[in-house]
Amino acid sequence: MTLSTSRPAPTTPDLPAQYDPSSVEVPLYRRWLAAGYFHADEQRVLSGERSGFSIVLPPPNVTGDLHVGHALDHTLMDILARWHRMSGDEVLWLPGMDHAGIATQNLVEKQLAVDGKTRHDYGRELFIEKVWDWKHESGGAILGQMKRLGDSVDWSRERFTLDDGLSSAVQTIFKMMFDDGLIYRAERIINWCPGCMTALSDIEVDHSDDAGELVSIRYGDGDDAIVVATTRVETMLGDTAIAVHPEDQRYAHLVGTTVALPLVGRRIPIVADSHVEPEFGTGAVKVTPAHDPNDFEIGRRHGLPAITILSEEADIVGTGTPFDGLNRFEARAAVKEALRGEGRIVAEKIPYLHSVGHCSRSGDVVEPRLSLQWFVKVAPLAKAAGDAVREGRTRIHPPDLAARYFDWVDNMHDWTISRQLWWGHRIPVWYGPEGEIRCIGPAEEPPGAGWTQDPDVLDTWFSSGLWPFSTMGWPEQSDTLRAFYPTSVLVTGYDILFFWVARMMMFGTYLGGKGFGGNGAADKGADVPFTTVALHGLVRDQYGKKMSKSKGNGVDPLAWIEKFGADAVRFTLARGANPGADQAIAEKWVEGSRNFCSKLFNATRFAMMNGAALPSEPLAASALTPADRWVLDRLDEVTADTTALLADFQFGKAAEGLYHFAWDEFCDWYLELAKVQILDGAADPVRLATTGAVLGTVLDALLKLLHPFIPFVTEMLWTALTGGESLVVAPWPAVSDRAVDTAAAGWVADVQALTTEIRRFRSDQGLAPSRKVPARLAGGDGSVSAFAAALSRLTDAGPEFAATAAIEAALADGSVHVELDTSTAVDVPAEIARLTKDLALAHKEIEATDSKLTNTSFMQKAPEHVVEKIRARAARAGADIERLTARLETLKGSS
């Protein structure tokens, strides 16, 4: 359509002709930083001026790069942070990094290996210096990438898990737990990674079903012979017993006797233990207490010795056999060969799929190994962590994922926290000359000569488990803790519910139970580290497949940011984020989000060219057209919906709702109707001004609502539109107290329905769009003139087309209808076919509604609004049939 040239000369807004995110986003972020918008002020909270809202960023590994999972995680956190900031909360979003013990040490060791060196060539002190050097040079690339994404974190509070303050927190809580008997040292079977040469906790072990070979070996001879099966043949060198079930009659006569261990010659007892399942295999099992957790327990019950036969490198050691020095896999073959030589292999090459543990870092097969390590006694801590969720002090969202959490906290084994590494928090325990042990707090002096500190460091998750409060200054009493602890919400993927969330809950509830460490800080509600956990899913590729390096289907979010803008990447991720559910992403979808940003840009620019501006005084209801009232009502609904959805962490639905309002309603209909009003308004300054004010009002609120999702483009447009300082600190839109105008909504619905019908008619008839189709209104009262004007603009109706046949489209009240003139070149057979099809559909609809309306049980039980809806459907279908039949007869008559 064409706007009249008689309207006032458009003002050219201070906006470029086309939106280019790359030239806008980086400077905008710099401006935000310079203005200090992201800085949190404790005093505003402590004084009661504002409510505090806090999030700690899940610290990325210092070795890490921004991957698409981070981009999702960060986008959702930023949406919450920006939304709360606009809502008037004092927001603290605290960033930082994790030292990532094994990962980082491995990485630096690999660099040393290039020069043929190992960490031992440097020694502990120098090696750690080298890691720090690396950290300062190339670590933390992700922090720069976060800026590119637009994260509104408070950079002045950036923390690192090895910072002095955090180290002090680690040492403090270690000593507290040590003194409480919750940390102990013991010789246990632990997961040992021969590649990394360190102990691992359960969660650092990935299990996979590997194909193995089950080998049956005969121990003893003659009547005393007993056959056992194993997949780890080499461990027989460390056997110290054979176990059978106590009620297994087959072996009852052997229990209490001994048998010679093949190849070694030691005599080992046959014991009865109910752990053995008589139905499995031969019902007899070899017992290797030093290299199998079950066997260790059996050994303990029966007082069996544990003989270690594997070194830290997983080589056979100390057996006094020729196998000493072989690695475990060589030994497996060699021992089997030797046993075969003695005729002791009863069966072999039996394929057996069984679960094998692999180091999550190096991939090496983990070896269960008896070892002296430090442990956290988990049961009491896990109980408290579980209760906090059971009692609702911490809510898990979505709630069904709480089941997984309980599964974990209710079944966790004691946690191996010592690591045979150098990079990390060194265990604050010293050993004295007389075998004494002393745990040293951060304020204490280390003991003097003759004492040595434990060489091991703590599991990385020990320090990251303290993250919510260690970053806020604990164990010192701090205003930050008082203002912002416990944190408001923890946002993370459900995949680290066990790894991280549960550990933070354990430490947080432990401290909470002790009055938060007894220092009086954050005394209210500080019994949990966060009040809500909002879990999102994993990002997958466009076919729903998990992204991985080996599959080559991983994506680089930065490449997309460069190509389409950070807003586009953020909006795509937000749109796909349904609580706890995985989502797929593809470049095409990012492109779609970019298009949305462009659409928003063009719409705003156009509106500004046509006088869009914030009204200086409230809109006068009397000056508003039905279209105005409709769009303002819809804006209220969208504002209320968006706010409610964000409060419920329904990011995807919130984004979706804004997308459709902005594009399908505001751009597609209101802007088109506004053109009509501007055209008419050329002679009516009040109408012109009102339209500009409505455009300004809607855009102002829409840009605010979208700002948390797409902060850059909205900021640029909003400052241009309103001259305001920044959306970052602009107030979140409120729902107006204006009553919803249902008549206006009906008016617009009618315009939409009729417009669509007329367009379809033209399309079906193959009429060129350049050809005018007249749409004349018949009936109705005076208010119809505005309707007619709107309709004629939207459909390009014109006078050139003379009328004969008519399609009657009834309005809701039936008082107005539209006549289309179709005398020229109508494709009669095609039109008849279309009408016949529509008629059939209408009849089907009548059947469906009739069957309900004549159904007495339905009429008795169905709620009134449902019945009303069905009556309306029936009425509409009835009218359709009448109209379609009439037109069909006309057409048939003319052909």
Add this chain to the structure above:
RNA sequence: GGGCGAUUAGCUCAGUGGGAGAGCGCUUCGUUCACACCGAAGAGGUCCGGGGUUCGAAACCCCGAUCGCCCACCA
């Protein structure tokens, strides 16, 4: 071995008791000045299968199938 989730248009997914939806893709038409990163009109689905509850089921219950994920010390 235990637990959880999914199955809706070609693809990715919303919809959880009352007329089958969105984005992308596809077909046709259109560069009349906000936007071709656009507009208009369309095509396309026995809502995995089978039972049940209900006036009414894509939705609730049961059984089954397929896929996926998590946990797990069965030699």
